[in-house]
Amino acid sequence: MPEPMTPYTGFDRMPLAGTWRSGGTGRVLTDSNPYSGEVLTEIGSAGTADVDLVYRAARDAQREWARTRPEQRAAVFERAADIIRRRAGELADWLTREIGATRDRAGVEVAITAAVTAAAAGHSAEVVDRVGSDVPDKENRVYRKPAGVVTVISPWNFPMYLSNRSVAPALALGNAVVLKPAEDSPVTGGLLLAKVYEEAGLPPGLLSVVVGRGRDIGDHLVQHDIPRVISFTGSTRVGQGIAAKAGLKRLALELGGNGPLVVLDDADLEHAVECAVFGSYYHQGQICMATNRVIIDASVYYEFVDRFVEQARALRTGDPRNAETQIGPVINHTQLNSVRDKVAESVAGGAKPLLFGEPQGPAGLVLPPHVLLGDNYVTTAAEEVFGPVATLIRAHGEDDALRIANDTRYGLSSGVFTRDVERGLRFAHQVEAGMTHINDTTVHDDVHAAFGGEKASGIGRFGGRWVAEDFTTHHWISIQHRPRRLVF
Known part of the structure; x- marks a missing residue:
């Protein structure tokens, strides 16, 4: 039986250019438990001078890291995945205390974080594509190279996974990373990952975590001339500012998202209700792919309404540390x-x-869980709520349901329920979204999936076969094997 692992400590500091220390602003960020109000840690915030320091260190460290043999890089992520699995209880406890994740929900996040870390080991190998040429004795090759320094800005709602789904593949592909976690989740969104990678043997300076207020360092992070890629998960408003x-x-x-879950006339109602309740209230509805x-x-x-309300009313609220709790704190x-303001506006508007x-x-x-009956234009339907609120909308036939589903500026995750899979597939092809799930919840946890949205829900894809595209560049190299005559 393996020996118990000493819990990680030192979360009053952050790893900046290879050294754990406080930021240089002189201001303190207080990290609290959203259920109990307990102060978990206080961290000296990073400022623009810290950002300059970590970017320079990352650029220098990345050049050496990119020359490391692929199997050596892969080994770091294999060890990191093993560490995450062995420390699963410790990491899950931090998720429960820092963001109010229920015990089951915290365990899921740790498991998929370990999975995406293990998958990153497979991204470390150099990729070479050979392209044909119509020039005699000429060979063309396209090499995939690291982009350089990658900035990752992550949210608080699924902090460990949503940070690591970019951090792990970016590092494995030979980049350095500067990570800014959300102010509400500095430990689970950044500092714990830094401890894991440090224990796994990642060279110093390759991963720095800057903990600070967005208004202090956000613009400097994205406008700096060193990073080549910005990976951001968060609100549409902030994303538009970054762009x-x-x-x-x-x-x-x-x-952001405004996930529609469509229930057609031939749906298995028992299954549809179960998935709709899960998609609406999982993690208090604080997921961009939630069923809005x-x-x-x-x-x-x-x-459907009767069954949905019955199941929503039965959900158990309370302390996320209790195994029975299904809905914890916002x-x-x-x-x-x-x-609450969006709920009040919706009721005033006729919901x-x-x-x-x-x-x-x-x-x-x-x-507690909220259920509203309304149309597509009440506030809780027109806007992303990010709370335990579901708005139920009546549609008059399949065409009307599709119209309602697409009548939003968002296009992230969606779902459709029907007993006829081919009908569901035809419907899914017409939904304006990055993801559509047939007979499944809109909240998807497949680490092989390519997450991403259309319209105001984003640019690009995260995960799956798109990972290498996000964090690498292409270098075209041609070889003329025999001299050829050039004619002007």
């Missing part, structure tokens, strides 16, 4: 107020509340 400020850099942006709108054919509408009071309640818990952040 406007980043200049001639490659962008990978996964932004449930669009139900009129022929099954009333039966991340902070700003987010709670935003959710009918079927299930609602007041915030609970020591910090007052546990919001």
Whole structure:
């Protein structure tokens, strides 16, 4: 039996250019438990001088790392994946305490973080494509090379995985990474990963974590002339700002969503209701791929609504440390107020509340599940809610359901339920979204999937076979094996 691993400590500092220390602003970022209000750690915030330092160090470290043999790089990620699995309980506990993840939900995130780390080992090998030539005795090769320094800016809602799905492949492909986690999740979104990679033997300076306020360092991170790629997961508003400020850099942006889940007239209602409830309330609805709108054919509408409300009412709220809890706290009071304001605006605009309640818990952040009946234009349907709220919408036939599903500026994740898979496939092809799931929840956890959106939901794809495209460049090299005569 392996010996117990000593828990990680030192989360009052961050790894900057190979050294764990406080940031240089003199200001402190306080990291608190959203359920209990307990202060977990206080970190001296990073400033623009720290950003300059880590970018220079990353550029220098990357040049040596890119020359490392692929199998040596792969070994780092194999060890890191093993460390994550062995420390699964410790990492899951941090997710529960820092972002209010329920125990099962925290375990899922740790597992997929380990999986994406292990998969990164396979990205380390050099890729060479040979391209034909119509010139005699000439050979063309296209080499895939690291982009250089990659900036990763990650959100608080799935912090460990959403950071590492970019950090791991970027590093494995020979890049250096500067990671800025969200202010609400500095430990699970960055510092824990840095500890894991340090323990796995990643050379110093290749991964720096800058913990600080976005208004202090956000613009400097994206406008700096050293990084070649900006990988961002977060709100559409912030993503649009990054696109406007980043200049001639490659962008990978996964932004907001407004996930429609469509229930056609021939759907298996029991299964559809189960998936709709899961998609609406998993992690308190704080997922960009959450089911924001449930669009139900009129022929099954009333039966679906009754079943949905019954299941939503039975969900257990409370302390995320308890194994029975299914809905824990919203991340902070700003987010709670935003959710409640959108519910109030929807009711004022004609939505009918079927299930609602007041915030609970020591910090007052546990919001019970809400169910509203409305049209596609009430606030909770028109906008991304990011809370435990579902809006149920009646559609008059398949064409109307498709119209409603596409009547949004977002296009991230979506779903359709039907007993006829070919019908579902035809419907899915017409949905304006980066992902459509047939007879499954809109909240997808397949690490082999390519996550990404259309319209205001982003640029590019994360994961799957698109990973190498995000973090590498192509170098065309031609070889003339025999001299040829050139004619002017």
